[in-house]
Amino acid sequence: MQKYKVFISRKFWIFAWILGLLILGVIAFCFKENRLVVIPGNYQTFVRSDSLEEGFSRASLSLMDSTYRLEFLLRSGAPTPYAGVGFSFLSPTQILKEEFIDFSKYDSLRVILATDRMPKVTLRLSVHDPKWTKPNEVFSARPLDLVIGADRKYAEYRVSLSDFAVPERWFDQMGIEVLDEWRYLDRGMRLEVLSATGALLGIPDALEVKELELFGVNRDFLLTIGWISIVLTIICAFGAFKKKKRG
Numbered sequence: 001m002q003k004y005k006v007f008i009s010r011k012f013w014i015f016a017w018i019l020g021l022l023i024l025g026v027i028a029f030c031f032k033e034n035r036l037v038v039i040p041g042n043y044q045t046f047v048r049s050d051s052l053e054e055g056f057s058r059a060s061l062s063l064m065d066s067t068y069r070l071e072f073l074l075r076s077g078a079p080t081p082y083a084g085v086g087f088s089f090l091s092p093t094q095i096l097k098e099e100f101i102d103f104s105k106y107d108s109l110r111v112i113l114a115t116d117r118m119p120k121v122t123l124r125l126s127v128h129d130p131k132w133t134k135p136n137e138v139f140s141a142r143p144l145d146l147v148i149g150a151d152r153k154y155a156e157y158r159v160s161l162s163d164f165a166v167p168e169r170w171f172d173q174m175g176i177e178v179l180d181e182w183r184y185l186d187r188g189m190r191l192e193v194l195s196a197t198g199a200l201l202g203i204p205d206a207l208e209v210k211e212l213e214l215f216g217v218n219r220d221f222l223l224t225i226g227w228i229s230i231v232l233t234i235i236c237a238f239g240a241f242k243k244k245k246r247g
Helices: 007-030 092-096 168-174 219-241
Strands: 033-039 044-049 058-064 067-073 083-088 108-115 120-127 142-149 155-160 188-195 205-217
Touching: 007 219, 044 058, 044 067, 058 083, 067 083, 083 120, 083 205, 108 120, 142 155, 188 205
Parallel strands: none
Antiparallel strands: 033 205, 044 083, 058 067, 067 205, 083 188, 108 155, 108 205, 120 142, 120 188
């Protein structure tokens, strides 16, 4: 009478399946999010103001304990006086090679900031428009803006990238007659925090940004983990129920 080695091997494969799923679960939990930490970070910073548009606003930037403080004075002159701080992710060479940052990997933006007087600030993602963006022309980059509230006390704000939109004035500046909703998030270049429309003119103000990051679900990684789990389940099921002769 033939005997089959069933129960021992089945226990082994079930144990291997459970252990494998636990390991994959831990890996998925640890790496489930994509994050682009801007502050604190080592990205190139710059001051933005309407002086580039023949305006007369002035701004200066300082850094203390990883907190950026922008002190500025808005003055009339430009169509929309403004000032802000920006973070560039790419070198000129990378832009020419089209080695962009893929903002589409992220779902949300988180920022901790405070202002001296402004009740609102503008968050801006600058992306490379394959038709209109030109080298060395700062304002040819397609801006995606979102205005949020601000306060004198530090506060954390979390916003969805789906809420960012191209302001109409950019189409006017570029001479584009037909407005569109292209966002080109996979061609990211810069991130900026700016004064919002309605900021007081002629009165000194300040903006402090303590933390800034983009984050989102790492979909490609989780999909890969899912497929590995399926393959592991199939292999373990085959091993557990395959009967082997003993002797």
